Amino acid sequence: MIYNAKVVLPILILFVVVLTYPFWQGGTEQRPEPQKPAKAAQCVEDAAWMRANHMQLLDRWRHEVVRKQERSYTSTRGQVFEKSLVNTCLDCHQKSDFCDKCHAYASVKLVCFNCHLNPELVEP
Amino acid sequence: MKKIITPFVLVVLLGLIAWFGTAGLGLYTLFGVVLPYGAFATFIVGFTFKILSWAKSPVPFRIPTTAGQAKSLTWIKPNELESPSGAPGVLARMFLEVFFFRSLLRNSRASMVKGPRLVYVSDKSLWLAGLVFHWSFLIIFLRHYRIFAEQVPFFVPLLEAVDGFFEIVWYNEIHAVTLPGLYLTDALILVALTFLFLRRVLDTKVRFISLLQDYFPLYLILGIVITGSLMRYNLKVDVIAAKNLVQSLVHFHPDTSIQVGSIFYVHLFFVSTLAFYFPFSKLMHAGGVFMSPTRNLANNSRAKRHINPWNPTIKIRTYAEYEEDYRDKMKAVGLPLEKE
Numbered sequence: 001m002i003y004n005a006k007v008v009l010p011i012l013i014l015f016v017v018v019l020t021y022p023f024w025q026g027g028t029e030q031r032p033e034p035q036k037p038a039k040a041a042q043c044v045e046d047a048a049w050m051r052a053n054h055m056q057l058l059d060r061w062r063h064e065v066v067r068k069q070e071r072s073y074t075s076t077r078g079q080v081f082e083k084s085l086v087n088t089c090l091d092c093h094q095k096s097d098f099c100d101k102c103h104a105y106a107s108v109k110l111v112c113f114n115c116h117l118n119p120e121l122v123e124p
Numbered sequence: 125m126k127k128i129i130t131p132f133v134l135v136v137l138l139g140l141i142a143w144f145g146t147a148g149l150g151l152y153t154l155f156g157v158v159l160p161y162g163a164f165a166t167f168i169v170g171f172t173f174k175i176l177s178w179a180k181s182p183v184p185f186r187i188p189t190t191a192g193q194a195k196s197l198t199w200i201k202p203n204e205l206e207s208p209s210g211a212p213g214v215l216a217r218m219f220l221e222v223f224f225f226r227s228l229l230r231n232s233r234a235s236m237v238k239g240p241r242l243v244y245v246s247d248k249s250l251w252l253a254g255l256v257f258h259w260s261f262l263i264i265f266l267r268h269y270r271i272f273a274e275q276v277p278f279f280v281p282l283l284e285a286v287d288g289f290f291e292i293v294w295y296n297e298i299h300a301v302t303l304p305g306l307y308l309t310d311a312l313i314l315v316a317l318t319f320l321f322l323r324r325v326l327d328t329k330v331r332f333i334s335l336l337q338d339y340f341p342l343y344l345i346l347g348i349v350i351t352g353s354l355m356r357y358n359l360k361v362d363v364i365a366a367k368n369l370v371q372s373l374v375h376f377h378p379d380t381s382i383q384v385g386s387i388f389y390v391h392l393f394f395v396s397t398l399a400f401y402f403p404f405s406k407l408m409h410a411g412g413v414f415m416s417p418t419r420n421l422a423n424n425s426r427a428k429r430h431i432n433p434w435n436p437t438i439k440i441r442t443y444a445e446y447e448e449d450y451r452d453k454m455k456a457v458g459l460p461l462e463k464e
């Protein structure tokens with residue numbers, strides 16, 4: 001016999017329902033599809049590496065440019081790039097159909113554009 | 125010493141198993157799909173059964189704690205929090221217990237001073253560290269809904285904004301160590317867990333009563349926090365792949381082709397272990413706190429009659445019935461009868 005079933009069962013059921021929310025949330029399992037740029041076949045570094053590490057790379061670039069005035073980056077493939085968000089990254093990618101796709105999906109705030117100009121927003 | 129070291133070795137082994145199981149043996153489906161499913165199911169079913177088993181235990185009598193004046197005569201001031209007379213007082217006491225661990229404020233520490241004399245002093249450090257640990261854990265868990273839920277729930281960005289408010293990025297010579305910005309709860313939970321561990325190890329009396337199963341969950345949760353933080357700040361994985369995997373799990377068609385970095389599987393294996401272990405361990409105090417008779421019952425023994433539920437139903441035989449049965453015999457020997 002379950003004592004105080006009128007109190008215990010609703011709370012227990014509520015707990016299970018709340019905890020299993022991801023399982024009954026519905027949704028169509030839409031994965032983000034950032035647009036592949038037409039301009040270049042390859043990113044600065046290997047795409048899989050970039051997916052995990054682009055923030056580290058951008059931050060290193062920022063440090064090296066701002067503090068040491070080192071403006072050119074030689075990639076592991078030997079190519080040389082200008083260390084610049086706007087001139088290099090955003091030359092191929094667009095914030096709205098590239099960055100925002102995954103950043104919205106994973107709830108990661110983009111702080112780049114707190115300071116940087118988003119070229120998309122500049123009228124031609 | 126053995127009871128302190130053994131669970132540590134155990135947790136390290138678990139971590140190595142998940143690392144080599146994925147990076148070495150390629151068992152991504154085992155660590156990414158099978159074990160998480162099994163652990164979560166065990167958690168839900170085990171937790172439910174445990175609560176039901178407690179709900180099946182009768183608590184026939186009120187267990188008032190003697191920390192406050194019960195409701196009595198009108199001119200004696202009752203203490204509704206310490207000795208509630210009804211539901212509102214009980215709810216207030218439960219609320220403060222569950223959210224602020226109020227009982228822990230009564231914690232004391234015994235020590236021997238010169239004399240020798242045994243003295244007890246109030247010790248609020250357990251309360252503080254316990255509170256910091258549990259709240260950090262809750263906030264971290266809630267922040268994870270950016271991965272668990274397909275549409276990021278409204279509270280996640282709020283928590284992230286507050287938790288990451290200071291945007292602390294610490295640099296060593298080579299690179300940024302806490303990029304993209306340290307979460308306060310990540311640091312706080314580490315400090316609190318370290319304190320809770322040292323409390324058991326440094327105080328002889330607490331060490332004496334601590335068991336292997338007290339250290340194991342501490343190490344396991346430390347393992348979860350360390351691997352989670354390493355993943356966020358240093359080793360870096362493809363978070364989108366991690367979320368895709370989790371979404372494929374919760375929508376019941378697991379995508380076995382996804383491979384995230386091994387640190388993710390170590391994190392997930394630790395969490396799976398915790399979920400699996402939970403219903404069978406002291407961690408069930410999370411559910412048990414709601415079932416504590418000293419916390420969830422009003423002290424109304426004198427106002428209300430509580431009947432022991434396992435009392436047998438006794439068949440009562442009145443004197444009138446007795447007399448009815450033996451009337452003739454009693455009359456024959458001249459015994460006095462109540463009813464002629």
Ligand code: HEM
Nearest residue numbers: 264267268307310348349352353355356363366370392395
């Ligand atoms: C008991 C539950 C858990 C705890 C206490 C925990 C703890 C943590 C901590 C402390 C971090 C560091 C960053 C942060 O605070 O957000 C973290 C990161 C992470 N956790 Fe967990 N975790 C738990 C469950 C899970 C589960 C079930 C998954 C996935 C199935 C998961 C996936 C991740 C991922 C992908 C990250 C890295 C996020 C990033 O790189 O930004 N965690 N976890």
